[in-house]
Amino acid sequence: MRTALARTAGLVAVLTVTGLLPWLSGKDPALSLLRARSAEQEPTPEALAAIRADLGLDAGPLGLLGGWAGGLLRGDLGISWVSGTDVLPSVAAGLQVSLTLMGAALAVALLLGSAAAVPVLVRGRATTGAWAAALAAVPEFLLSLGLLIVAGVWLGWFPTSGWAGPAHLVLPALALGVPAGALLGRLVADALPAVLDERWVELWRGAGVGRARIAAAALRRALPPLVPQFGMVAVGLTGGAVAVETVFAVPGLGRTALGAAKSQDLPLLQGSVLALLALGLLVGALAAAVRRRLLGPALRDAGLTLPAVRPVRVPTVVPVVLGAVLLAVIGWGLLREPYAIDTAARLAAPSPGHPLGTDALGRDVLARLGHGAASTIGTAAGVGLLGYLLALGLGFLPRLASGLADIANAVPPVVAGILVAAATGPGTGAAALAVTVVSWPPLAAHAAALTQEVRASAFLAAQRAMGASPLWIVSRHVLPSVAGPVGRHAVLRLPGIALALASLGFLGLGAQPPSPEWGLLLDESADYVERAPVAALAPAIALALLAALAVTLAAARPRPHSRSLSVRGKAARGAV
Structure with a gap:
């Protein structure tokens, strides 16, 4: 309730x-x-x-x-301020297209998730999950452009834009469903080994129960704790659909909302945002109902818990190499001029003078990549710091944080970006504000869990008995024990925040020309990919490296158990 x-x-x-x-x-x-x-x-x-x-x-x-x-209570969404037509038919038409796209994307996600779970059921042990983690980290807008360029333009297998038949559905459904399916598959694949090690599985095998029946029972046992995550993935599809529909010119609800925000068509924007959020809330409610159905009346209150997702084990050299490549490209680009225009060298191929070629105005692509890192990664650092401070404050108010997190989780970052850009105008500040509004819940949940753990420690009871003031306990024991782990968590989230900012820049909601922000560079370069493929793909490769760095940094996160022990150890040393 x-x-x-x-x-x-x-x-x-x-x-x-x-x-x-x-x-x-x-x-x-x-x-x-x-x-x-x-x-x-x-x-x-x-x-x-x-x-x-x-x-x-x-x-x-x-x-x-x-x-x-x-x-709205009468079923009337008003009249469009720009076209002068009823809003309801436009929203209904866009919603029908978006539901079709999301249904196809969910089918792709389920197929990919099953492909990740089947080997675990067959072998009875966890897989590395590296490929699933890598695919899950790829933003929808980046995957959309990759599929558009390779499968649509170069190979000509599928149409690249429009909504005229089943063939037009393939590439958008893949772009939207592959990251979601990789995430779902990894969740299930990580949960199944713990289930297969439970006592009842051994008893069933001894009784001669078939492998297929055991696999079905294991899936039913593993799914209830994961269903809420499935709901969050489905909610994320509503935000990802905005970028995918924009890339492939699909007349869906997300593209309608984006166009309404840019044209200041308030009634159409209201109707589109209402439909997007209602769709997300409906998916969340359905996920909760499915979970209750799977648990049954006996376990609804207690629920079931499973081990957290195991980090992908990668060699330490991988993040070092990825970081070194990014730093080298950024450092090299910072030594060059990013705004110098040379119309005689428009869309030039790579050369000693322009190692990555030039863009449509003759500007050096390497220089713009280097200087764009300051806008993309620097803004991400500011957003991460603000989210970190907000999480530390809300960590001491878990009830309030939980309610606010429910609200933030119901709003995809792109929808927040549309609203903020419509209010303040597109720009770097608007994109940063939008990402900040919706990116803090994981950090706040982490801070709240650690705060609760430290407050329950025995040494704090002794401190209170000795007459220590609440301010002394918070400032000398609780806050130092929470700030460090949450700070490391915030640092690990920086690549993901940078990718979110780049997605808003790609949609025209973030930095504006002539800024060299990476998302904006990718949007500008998509039009001349056939004439200057290196210059067009350079920002895409930089963002892909950033996504890979996010995966490898996440692999370096400590296990929850070891983190909890270190927190307790620090708190105990502080008490002494």
Whole structure:
């Protein structure tokens, strides 16, 4: 009930912010709409007054929001401010396309997840999971471009844009379903070995029960703790669909929401965001219902727990090599000029003067990659630091943090980016704010768990008995024990944050030209991939290296058990 109330409150809060976007931005809504409808028309007072009267903007933000909410109760989403047509048919059409795409992506995800789980059921032991971890770390927008270039442009196997038949569904479904399937497969493959080692499996084998029946029972035993994670993966598809639909020009709901945000079409944006969030909440509710059904009435309260996902074991040299390559490219690029334009060298091939070629304006690609790292990775560091400080504060308020985390988890990063960009305009700050809003829950959950563990330690009871003040205990024992592990966790999340920022830049919601931010570079280079493949693929390779670095850094994370022991040891030494 508490989770449902928190998510409902989050939905209301997001819709309220959406309704107030024109006023939150500090811009005149009538002026924005006039420019969206006709860039040549002069913004005279008479023209602006006519737009305000036509759209009911004279009623003010609260009046407009109340009118929209009242229409929503009647099943009316309003009239598009740009096209003048009903919003509901546009949202319904986009939702139908997005549901079809997400259904196909879920089918791909289940097939890929099954491919990862079957070897574990056959062998009865865990696999390395390296390939699944690598695929799960690849952002949807980057995989979309890779499939578009290789399977669509170079090989010509499938259409590269549009929505005219089953062939147009293949590449978008693969781009959306492969990362989700790799994550689901890794979760199941890591959970099954612990199940197969349980006593009942040995008894069933001794009784002559067939392997297929044991495998089915093991899957049923392993699934309940994982179903909520499956729900989160499905919710993530709603955010990933925005990038995939944009790359392949699919007329889905995500692309509709992105276009409405850029054109300041508030009613269409409200309807699209409402549908996206309602879809995510519905998937979460279905996941909870499936889990309760799998558990049965006897175990619903207690539930089942399984070991956490084991880190992928990779040689220590791998992250060192990846980091060295990235640093070398960045350092080399920083020595060059990223904004110098040479129209005579447009789309030039790699040469000693331009090791990675030039872009459509003749600018050196290597220089823009190097200087773009400061924008991409530097902003990610700022976002990570802010999330770290927020997590430390919320770690002492686990009930509040849990409710806020439910709200943040219901909003995909891309949807948050659409809303923030619509309010403040696209830019690096807008993208950083959007990622910050939705990226803190894992750190806060980590901080809350460690805080609870340290507070339950016996030495703190002794400190209280000796008369130590709460401030002394928090500042000298609890905070030092929590800050270190959560800080290391925050550092490990930096590549993922950088990829999220790059995805917003790729969609036009982050840094703007002429910034060399990596996501923006990838968006700009996609148009000339056939003429200058090296220059176009350079930012894609840099982002792929960043994703691989995220996987290898995650492999270096300590096991939860050893981390807990180190926390207790530090706390004990602090007490002494």
